[in-house]
Amino acid sequence: MPETFWTVRWPDGTEEQLYSPSSVVTDLFEPGLSYPVPDFLHRSRIAMERASNRVKARYGHPCSLAMGQLDRIEQRIAGFDPKGAPVTCLKITQ
Structure with missing residues (x-):
C-alpha cells in the first residue's frame, strides 16, 4: 500500500496536495483531467473509503x-x- 499524494487545482485556482494511504486514487483520478465538483467529491469518497x-x-x-x-x-x-x-x-505521486 504505497502512500500516494495527488495535487489538485480547486475551482478558485488554488492548488493543494492531498493524501491517500493507498494508491487507490490512481484508479479514480488521472493527471490532467478535470472533474465536475460533484463527480470529484464522489470519486474522493470512494477513494478514501477504499x-x-x-x-x-x-x-x-x-x-x-x-x-x-x-x-x-x-x-x-x-x-x-x-x-x-x-x-x-x-499530478499523482507515490
Missing part, C-alpha cells in the same frame, strides 16, 4: 488519516458551486 478499508484489512483498523483527508475535501468543496468550474487533478 484506502481506509485496505488499511483495515491489513492492520485491523480503519485509516483515520484517509477519513480526515475526506473530511477536509468535503469542507473545502462545500464552498464551490456544483455547476461551476471543475476540480483538476494535476
Whole structure:
C-alpha cells in the first residue's frame, strides 16, 4: 500500500496536495483531467473509503488519516458551486 499524494487545482485556482494511504486514487483520478465538483467529491469518497478499508484489512483498523483527508475535501468543496468550474487533478505521486 504505497502512500500516494495527488495535487489538485480547486475551482478558485488554488492548488493543494492531498493524501491517500493507498494508491487507490490512481484508479479514480488521472493527471490532467478535470472533474465536475460533484463527480470529484464522489470519486474522493470512494477513494478514501477504499484506502481506509485496505488499511483495515491489513492492520485491523480503519485509516483515520484517509477519513480526515475526506473530511477536509468535503469542507473545502462545500464552498464551490456544483455547476461551476471543475476540480483538476494535476499530478499523482507515490
